[in-house]
Amino acid sequence: MALPAPHLDDRRFQQFVDDAKRYIQQACPEWTDHNVSDPGVTLVEAVAHMADQLVYRLNRVPEKNHLAFLDLLGVTLFPPAAARADVTFRLSAPQPEPVLLPAGTEVSTGRTETEEAVVFATTDDLTVVPCSLTHLLRQEAGGTPEDRFQSMLGGEDVPAFSPLPRVGDLLLLGLSAAVPDCVLVLDLDSRVDGVGVDPRRPPLVWEAWSAAEGWTACEVDEDTTGGLNRPGEVVLHVPSGHALSRLGGHEAGWVRCRVVEPAAGLPSYSESPTVRAAGAFTIGGTVRAAHAETVRNELLGESEGVPGQRVRLAHAPVVDRPPLLLQIAEHADDDEASEPGAGWLEWTAVRDFASSRPGDRHFTLDATTGEIAFGPSVRQPDGTLRQFGAVPPKGAAIRALRYGTGGGRAGNVARSTISVLRSSIPYIARVENREAARGGVDGETVEEAKARAPITLRAQERAVTARDYEELARRAAPEAARIACLAADAAEAGENAVRVLVVPQAVPDRGGRLRFEQLVPGGELLSRVTGFLDERRPLGTRLAVGPPFYQGVTVVATLHAFRAADAERVRAGALDVLYAYLDPLTGGAHGEGWAFGRPLRAGEVFAALQRVPGVELVDEVLLHPADPLTGRRGDAADRIELGPSALLFPFDHRVRVIEAR
Numbered sequence: 001m002a003l004p005a006p007h008l009d010d011r012r013f014q015q016f017v018d019d020a021k022r023y024i025q026q027a028c029p030e031w032t033d034h035n036v037s038d039p040g041v042t043l044v045e046a047v048a049h050m051a052d053q054l055v056y057r058l059n060r061v062p063e064k065n066h067l068a069f070l071d072l073l074g075v076t077l078f079p080p081a082a083a084r085a086d087v088t089f090r091l092s093a094p095q096p097e098p099v100l101l102p103a104g105t106e107v108s109t110g111r112t113e114t115e116e117a118v119v120f121a122t123t124d125d126l127t128v129v130p131c132s133l134t135h136l137l138r139q140e141a142g143g144t145p146e147d148r149f150q151s152m153l154g155g156e157d158v159p160a161f162s163p164l165p166r167v168g169d170l171l172l173l174g175l176s177a178a179v180p181d182c183v184l185v186l187d188l189d190s191r192v193d194g195v196g197v198d199p200r201r202p203p204l205v206w207e208a209w210s211a212a213e214g215w216t217a218c219e220v221d222e223d224t225t226g227g228l229n230r231p232g233e234v235v236l237h238v239p240s241g242h243a244l245s246r247l248g249g250h251e252a253g254w255v256r257c258r259v260v261e262p263a264a265g266l267p268s269y270s271e272s273p274t275v276r277a278a279g280a281f282t283i284g285g286t287v288r289a290a291h292a293e294t295v296r297n298e299l300l301g302e303s304e305g306v307p308g309q310r311v312r313l314a315h316a317p318v319v320d321r322p323p324l325l326l327q328i329a330e331h332a333d334d335d336e337a338s339e340p341g342a343g344w345l346e347w348t349a350v351r352d353f354a355s356s357r358p359g360d361r362h363f364t365l366d367a368t369t370g371e372i373a374f375g376p377s378v379r380q381p382d383g384t385l386r387q388f389g390a391v392p393p394k395g396a397a398i399r400a401l402r403y404g405t406g407g408g409r410a411g412n413v414a415r416s417t418i419s420v421l422r423s424s425i426p427y428i429a430r431v432e433n434r435e436a437a438r439g440g441v442d443g444e445t446v447e448e449a450k451a452r453a454p455i456t457l458r459a460q461e462r463a464v465t466a467r468d469y470e471e472l473a474r475r476a477a478p479e480a481a482r483i484a485c486l487a488a489d490a491a492e493a494g495e496n497a498v499r500v501l502v503v504p505q506a507v508p509d510r511g512g513r514l515r516f517e518q519l520v521p522g523g524e525l526l527s528r529v530t531g532f533l534d535e536r537r538p539l540g541t542r543l544a545v546g547p548p549f550y551q552g553v554t555v556v557a558t559l560h561a562f563r564a565a566d567a568e569r570v571r572a573g574a575l576d577v578l579y580a581y582l583d584p585l586t587g588g589a590h591g592e593g594w595a596f597g598r599p600l601r602a603g604e605v606f607a608a609l610q611r612v613p614g615v616e617l618v619d620e621v622l623l624h625p626a627d628p629l630t631g632r633r634g635d636a637a638d639r640i641e642l643g644p645s646a647l648l649f650p651f652d653h654r655v656r657v658i659e660a661r
Contacts, residue, residue, distance in 0.1 A: 202227025305394025
């Protein structure tokens with residue numbers, strides 16, 4: 001940790017005045033008229049004011065020197081990171097022609113009286129491709145595809161699977177075109193023949209063919225067919241790799257329905273469902289959006305024709321999506337209002353000028369302040385000057401054709417909150433984010449940089465201690481909510497094994513509840529941390545990066561309310577307290593998340609519930625270990641132990657409130 005800056009003088013204005021009056025009385029006892037209206041006191045206060053200002057400036061000298069040293073060492077502030085979310089655009093009706101949503105389409109949250117709208121911009125183009133159903137195949141487990149499209153067109157009831165459906169039976173639907181990233185609607189006229197299944201959780205999986213990954217699972221947005229048992233629609237979100245392929249002698253964009261093992265305790269099909277008619281169309285699409293506003297065609301001034309010139313963007317901080325596109329006129333007399341790209345040269349952003357040659361059109365960007373710097377000219381030991389990077393022609397106009405500004409934690413919004421279309425796009429009825437936006441991180445402060453610098457200098461890009469692993473992993477994934485490094489169990493992982501636990505950032509739904517799937521880090525996040533640490537770990541050290549073990553806990557409590565308290569309000573308040581106190585991200589005694597490996601005792605829950613407004617008495621508290629995936633609960637206990645790499649996850653609490661009579 002950085003040493004605190006010394007406070008050279010802690011005296012202030014009034015202390016200077018009091019000291020002056022005391023010294024005057026000692027040196028000149030005959031002067032007694034020292035009230036606030038005396039002219040002498042006015043002079044004393046004027047001198048005291050100047051002394052106070054001088055002390056203030058002197059006290060800032062150590063901090064200024066500290067920051068200057070950090071700057072010499074190359075320590076700069078980390079810029080903010082922009083939150084990202086998958087945004088789904090819904091069409092007002094199926095369209096016969098493709099609908100294009102260009103990159104940079106802006107959407108936002110709703111604006112309220114107390115909160116400004118949070119603006120997001122799409123990072124890629126999205127094309128909603130129209131399609132229709134052209135083929136229908138059935139394939140029994142281990143068999144070959146059978147074409148049933150003509151039979152269905154003839155009015156026959158086509159069995160979707162074998163007479164007694166088995167795991168692996170397939171119903172394949174061929175589309176007239178591949179529909180990557182689109183919202184696909186399958187309109188199915190089914191009969192109530194597939195009896196024996198729970199229509200809310202049928203043993204079916206919908207998949208689409210991807211050229212890179214093969215059959216990939218589709219997210220089911222809605223299924224009103226009850227497992228192909230009644231007429232209705234199946235709304236699917238098709239993955240981005242969907243492509244045309246040949247199956248059963250037919251080329252199409254294939255989507256299939258596959259029979260799987262039913263969930264624990266649920267029945268399977270006793271008879272195959274049938275399909276009398278089917279159709280397909282697209283009704284929307286999904287694209288990634290970043291918390292950023294796009295700035296276009298911003299003039300930054302003219303080149304001075306000297307090395308090391310700096311210009312500043314009008315909006316900061318700058319995010320990486322969309323990337324900054326900087327252009328400089330080829331000649332000083334180029335017309336700024338000419339055709340886009342005519343007479344303009346594009347320059348490339350680099351991290352530093354160490355490898356830049358004199359003719360390279362390079363620049364550096366300070367994303368925190370928005371400052372752009374061109375290559376310097378450095379005098380060499382032999383007295384010659386070496387130019388790092390090209391110098392723009394004198395008088396040439398400099399412009400930022402496009403860049404994004406924004407970022408920060410404000411972009412981590414809950415699901416279904418991005419609902420406003422700011423760009424004018426025809427045929428779009430509504431927009432929504434099906435999952436919460438995540439990844440937004442505020443920019444680093446000066447105090448945080450001062451604390452980080454000694455650790456960076458000590459580690460020197462090497463992961464040796466547990467603190468080194470945590471700091472380096474934090475640098476690789478600043479959007480992670482929590483990171484911890486533990487020595488792995490030698491019996492399981494062998495000697496010299498290190499385990500890094502990563503808890504992703506998660507935004508609770510409305511009501512303050514986290515879902516279990518939000519706490520599972522994605523593959524891209526784990527791969528990024530693993531690759532970054534793998535290059536910096538000592539030889540012979542085994543590295544494992546993954547999520548902690550989440551131990552679900554269900555609290556069953558009985559409370560007595562005061563006579564004037566509303567029982568339902570007391571119950572809601574008690575549930576809020578339980579979920580907040582046991583939250584793996586913001587819970588615990590200090591609000592920094594439940595500690596890794598810390599056990600839970602019933603007495604802590606008693607104390608937390610007793611502070612709920614309206615609670616007179618906490619009668620009983622039972623702790624049940626629970627499985628968040630299956631929902632099963634264990635036997636009641638007064639204490640729940642956790643392993644060193646485990647975290648608590650609050651799950652399905654039950655609170656009973658007894659009203660006073």
